[in-house]
Amino acid sequence: MGGEDKSLEMRVDPRPGSIDESLGGIGRIIAVVSGKGGVGKSVISAVMALQLVRSGKRVGMLDLDFHSPCLHIILGAGGERPVEDRGLIPPVIRGVRLMSVVYFTGERALPLKGREISDALVEIMTVTRWGDLDFLIIDAPPGMGDELLDLVRLIRRAEFLIVTTPSPLAMSAVPKIRSVLSDAGGRILGVVLNMDRTGIHEGAYAGIIPFDSELERCIGDPERMMETMFSEALDKIVKSLTGA
């Protein structure tokens, strides 16, 4: 009886290997990304989540912009906090289960770089208990650095929705982020052209959202946001991409 003793020496960070299980109750994971900032990713993420909730879906959101988190502002959150119960259960705000770094840092700046960003992302993914969701929407910061590469590496089944505006500056970053995602093995859901003022456009888009001058005034008031032209245009895109 009994086998031979064996001693295994290692230095293993246990967190990344548990992420798949932490996300096991989630149907689809959509990360909203862009090469350039200021293209409307966060508002698109938030309104997309609200529209999915309105369609009867169970929806979570992760604000991955550690430097400038803003989903809590867009959704008009109060002082909600996660509940500690065998992990952290994010609060439900306007029907959306929202996880954000603001619960820990408030409105203070969080100057992270490199490995610190990866560590923060992995920690949040490890300790957050999402439960059963139909959709998790991830609002990523702009660019092709740490957060984007970590998302592709750690959440293999994430689908990436690229957002741009018609500005040549934003458009110039689209092929770059496409190529980074594609080379890293990320699945691209499509490209959304936001803030379109011309109606004239070239290229294949998952959808086009006209510029809506009223939208900025509705930030923090989800009910009003859902009544905008912006929301109407996005709703069609969300339905076509998700079938919801």
Add this chain to the structure above:
Amino acid sequence: MHEWALARAVLLSVLRAAGDAGASRLKSVEVAVGELQDLDEEAMRLALDELSRNTPAEGASWEFRRIGARFRCRACGAEWGMGRAKKLLGSDEAEAVHFLPEAVHAFIRCSACGSPDFEILEGRGVWVERIKALR
């Protein structure tokens, strides 16, 4: 207690490593625990005992090794430890760091030059260091 979620990650990682090595039953597991996060080791142990039921890790002893936290300023090279960091953290801030260690970057600055650009040299997070098992 959010230690439960970290304990679950530790157990999954240990079971995976033991399975890869062809181990049939675990005798003991050594886990390094960084001081920065101030994890409750007893809560971790209780969670590991409960989560490991009906797995090859059931009945294993869980040994924790506390690693002191050290910080270094990237701007001026100054180093400091947890004693100084604790003086700079209020209780709400320490709780935030308990949940998310990187939150420390929101609350403290280099004690020598005031720069926000510092790194955590050691004492962050949890690692599995050694597994003793029966083949």
